Amino acid sequence: MSKSTAGSASEPGQAAYENIEPWFEQLAALAAEDPERAALRAEIVHRCLPLAANIARRFANRGQELEDLTQIARLGLMNAVDRFDISQGRPFLAFAIPTIMGEVRRHFRDHSWAVRVPRGLKELQQRLGPAIDDLTHRLGRGPTAREIAAELDLELTEVTQALVARNAYAADSLDAQYPSDEQGSSPSIRDTLGGVEPLYGLLEDAMTVRPLIAALPDRERRVLIMRFWENRSQAEIGRLIGCSQMQVSRILTATLDSLRTQAMAEPPPIRRRSVA
Template identity: 85%
Template sequence: MSMSTAVSETESSRATYDNIEPWFEQLAAMAADDPQRAALREDIVHRCLPLAANIARRFANRGQDLEDLTQIARLGLMNAVDRFDVSQGRPFLAFAVPTIMGEVRRHFRDHSWAVRVPRGLKELQQRLGPATDALTHRLGRGPTARELAAELGVELTEVTQALIARNAYAADSLDAQYPSDEEGSTPTVRETLGVVEPCYGLLEDAMAVRPLIAALPERERKVLIMRFWENRSQAEIGRLIGCSQMQVSRILSTTLDSLREQALSDPPARKRTAA
């Protein structure tokens, strides 16, 4: 029975590879040129497809499409089927799981980086995760780069470079969408490129009004500082400077109007000096 004619079953169905070693015994007993051998191999692979799917899902949410990961895991499964030696007495699962996971990890190491990173740093970066978990459990806090270096037996500079290399692991697509402050708006990264950053305008406003505030009389400047920098109430300011809350309100209103008028007015034309 070939894979194409096998009874259809989804990858989420109950695993059928719990007792698959007798199938490998039959496979090993067949001659290499036996036409039934290829069909039996396909049946074994088909029965073990849920195992590949389960392992692929373990690596989901790491910047790679689950369908692609599933294909890589299936490739690892076929390698495991071809390399498994039933005569060793080991269960197939004990051999297949690390073989499939190794194939998926190699895919991440070799093909999932946004920029070129030396293989040594890729391999060290993969070791950082388990080492960080072990040290966090042991120390009760996140480990430092120096502690990671000691745990892994490598130089501090290597750990630092591997930590930096994580930033090159994946890059966002220009067509990726991000939620906006506006309801229902999801602009892409491409659409936001070149947009003026609002904080730049605030910075320019602050730089423009700073000398105007410095030129204020001491009382008006003090009231502004207490109200907008120290976040004090008008009543509290009145008690501190010895006046009523109403007077503080008038001081603030008059001062802000004056600052606004000066900030929005055109600067006086410079007089030309004689040559």
């Protein structure tokens, strides 16, 4: 396949990276020492630069310069290009997007901790990112907390705490000034804040407990979903799972107490494997 043949795969109005697989097929056909390989790789990266820019913009306004985020996203793009295996039969975007986003998130984790995070969790972040990228490539989807724990040979609780801690990104001062507007005024972030949106708190709570819910036993997780997602009554849930309304109430109370305790608990020390 020639370069012109690969390039013809994109249709009018379609981003150059949305049908990039033919380029990877051509790249895979070239020997490592082939002088055309470097030029073809550079062309693939060039076509996918808008993807890196789009992902960088998603992380803007979090205390980091967009130009710096774009450079980090481009580094993630190059890693994705070098590690993508066309023989797996998966689209490049399914692998590239989580890989690039993972690179940007690692940048925030390593350089922008806005709140106090235990040293052990910071150290675990160095292993967490690469493991998630590798599992995403192998599984063709984002891995669960249990799969990550198995990959790293860690306790599920350790991984869950580390995933929750990933939200400790940079925080801007409320007194920071925005650039001057057309009227010449420079409002602070505090001046632009509106009323408190209660749904934001619910969203943050949901993101925090999501990996904990995924680790629940099947019955407890099913009861929780039927009660709070399907809005079923306790009596109806009891009929569906074959127990009394009182038993359902006890299951819900115990489950919610357990989730609250795990979410608020201090993480255990990271268990290190001994080297033989």
